[in-house]
Amino acid sequence: MARQPTIEFWYEFASTYSYLAAMRIEAAAGEAGVAVRWRPFLLGPIFAAQGWTTSPFNMFPAKGRNMWRDLEREAARHGLPPVTRPDPFPQNSLSATRAAILGQGEDWLVPFSQAVYRASFAEGRSIAEPASVIAILDSLGLDGTQLLKAASAEANKTRLRVAGEEARSRGIYGAPSFLTEDGELFWGNDRLEQALAWAAGERPGTLR
Amino acid sequence: MARQPTIEFWYEFASTYSYLAAMRIEAAAGEAGVAVRWRPFLLGPIFAAQGWTTSPFNMFPAKGRNMWRDLEREAARHGLPPVTRPDPFPQNSLSATRAAILGQGEDWLVPFSQAVYRASFAEGRSIAEPASVIAILDSLGLDGTQLLKAASAEANKTRLRVAGEEARSRGIYGAPSFLTEDGELFWGNDRLEQALAWAAGERPGTLR
Numbered sequence: 001m002a003r004q005p006t007i008e009f010w011y012e013f014a015s016t017y018s019y020l021a022a023m024r025i026e027a028a029a030g031e032a033g034v035a036v037r038w039r040p041f042l043l044g045p046i047f048a049a050q051g052w053t054t055s056p057f058n059m060f061p062a063k064g065r066n067m068w069r070d071l072e073r074e075a076a077r078h079g080l081p082p083v084t085r086p087d088p089f090p091q092n093s094l095s096a097t098r099a100a101i102l103g104q105g106e107d108w109l110v111p112f113s114q115a116v117y118r119a120s121f122a123e124g125r126s127i128a129e130p131a132s133v134i135a136i137l138d139s140l141g142l143d144g145t146q147l148l149k150a151a152s153a154e155a156n157k158t159r160l161r162v163a164g165e166e167a168r169s170r171g172i173y174g175a176p177s178f179l180t181e182d183g184e185l186f187w188g189n190d191r192l193e194q195a196l197a198w199a200a201g202e203r204p205g206t207l208r
Numbered sequence: 209m210a211r212q213p214t215i216e217f218w219y220e221f222a223s224t225y226s227y228l229a230a231m232r233i234e235a236a237a238g239e240a241g242v243a244v245r246w247r248p249f250l251l252g253p254i255f256a257a258q259g260w261t262t263s264p265f266n267m268f269p270a271k272g273r274n275m276w277r278d279l280e281r282e283a284a285r286h287g288l289p290p291v292t293r294p295d296p297f298p299q300n301s302l303s304a305t306r307a308a309i310l311g312q313g314e315d316w317l318v319p320f321s322q323a324v325y326r327a328s329f330a331e332g333r334s335i336a337e338p339a340s341v342i343a344i345l346d347s348l349g350l351d352g353t354q355l356l357k358a359a360s361a362e363a364n365k366t367r368l369r370v371a372g373e374e375a376r377s378r379g380i381y382g383a384p385s386f387l388t389e390d391g392e393l394f395w396g397n398d399r400l401e402q403a404l405a406w407a408a409g410e411r412p413g414t415l416r
Contacts, residue, residue: 050267050268059258060258060381062376062379062380062381063381063382063395065379066379066381066393066395069392069393070394070395070399072415073402073412073415074412076411076412076413076415077402077412077413079413168270171270171273171274172270173268173270173271173274174271185274185277186278187271187274187278188398190396190398191278194281194285203284204281204282204284204285205284205285205287207280207281207284
C-alpha cells in the first residue's frame with residue numbers, strides 16, 4: 001500500500017486566514033488523501049525581524065479594512081459563522097501557542113486549535129489570557145490548569161522557540177503556510193487546494 | 209433584457225499577479241456574463257504614501273522568493289507560458305501606463321495591455337523604455353510614436369494622476385483589484401472568481 005503523503009500546516013492563532021484554513025483543512029486533506037501535521041508557531045518574532053511591531057493589517061488601514069470584509073465574505077463562502085473581530089487585534093497568542101506546542105502528537109491538538117480559533121473569530125471571546133486558554137482546554141475534558149503549567153515550563157518554551165526558528169529557516173514569512181514533504185512552500189488559505197494537490201503528487205500543467 | 213453587469217479591473221503593469229489576472233479575466237468574465245472595464249493605474253504613488261520605495265516582494269526577501277515560485281506554479285496552472293522575471297523588478301511602468309490611460313475606451317486597450325504583460329512576464333523583454341512601449345503599439349498596427357506622444361501630453365498625465373487618486377479614494381491598496389458597481393472591493397488574482405460572482409449578483413451563503 002502506498003504511504004499516505006503528509007502536509008505540514010503552519011498556523012498562528014492570531015492570524016485571520018489561519019482561522020479559515022484551520023476550520024477546513026481536515027476535510028479538504030481527507031478528500032485529497034493527504035495527512036496533516038499541525039504546526040503551531042508565533043508569527044510575531046518573524047514580523048519583528050523585518051521591523052514590524054504589529055500586524056500589516058493594522059499598519060496599512062486600507063489593506064486592513066478590506067481584509068476584514070474579505071474575511072467575512074470568505075467565512076460565509078466556506079459555511080462558517082459570521083466573523084467576530086478580536087479586540088485588540090491581533091490577540092496575544094503566546095499562551096494558546098504554548099499549549100498547542102505541548103499538544104503536538106496528542107489527539108487533542110486539532111480540537112483544541114479549532115476551539116481557540118472559534119473562540120476568537122466566531123464567538124467574540126478573548127484568547128489572550130492564560131485563563132481563556134485553560135477554559136478552552138477544560139471544555140475539551142482536559143486538565144487545563146495542569147496542561148498550561150506544563151506548557152509554560154522551560155522545555156516547552158524552548159520547543160516553541162525552535163519551531164519559530166524552523167519556520168524561518170524553511171522560508172515561512174506568514175500564516176497560514178503549507179509545506180510539502182519535498183519542501184514546496186505555499187502561503188495563504190487560498191493555496192490550501194494547490195498545496196494538497198502538490199502533496200498528492202499533482203503538478204500544474206507546464207511547470208518546469 | 210437585463211443590463212449586463214460590469215466589473216472594474218484595476219491593474220498595474222509592474223504587478224506580477226495583475227499579469228495573471230489580465231491574461232484570464234476576459235474569458236472568466238465572459239463565462240460569468242460580466243463586462244470588464246480595464247482601469248490602468250500606477251501603484252507606486254500608493255506604495256510611496258505608506259512609506260515604501262519598492263515592491264514589498266523586494267523589501268521582504270522570503271516573501272519575494274515564494275512569490276516568484278508561486279507565480280511559476282500559478283502561471284502553469286492557468287496554462288500560461290513559463291514566467292520570465294523582469295530585471296529590474298519592478299519595471300518602470302510609467303510609459304506603458306500613460307499609453308493605457310490614453311487607450312481607455314479604445315478597442316486596442318485590452319490587446320495592448322495583454323501584450324505589455326506578455327512582453328514583461330513571458331518574453332523577458334523590458335517594458336520600461338518609451339521605445340519598448342512604442343514597439344508594442346506598432347506591433348498592434350498602431351502608430352506607436354504618435355500615440356506615446358499623445359500619451360505624454362499634459363491632459364493625459366492628468367488623467368493618470370486622477371485615476372490614481374480615484375483608486376486610493378475607493379480603497380485600493382494593491383493590484384490587481386476588482387471593483388463591482390455596488391463598490392465591493394476584491395484584492396488579488398485569487399479573488400477574480402469571487403468578484404465576478406458578486407458582480408453577477410451571487411452572495412456567499414451566510415453573509416450578513
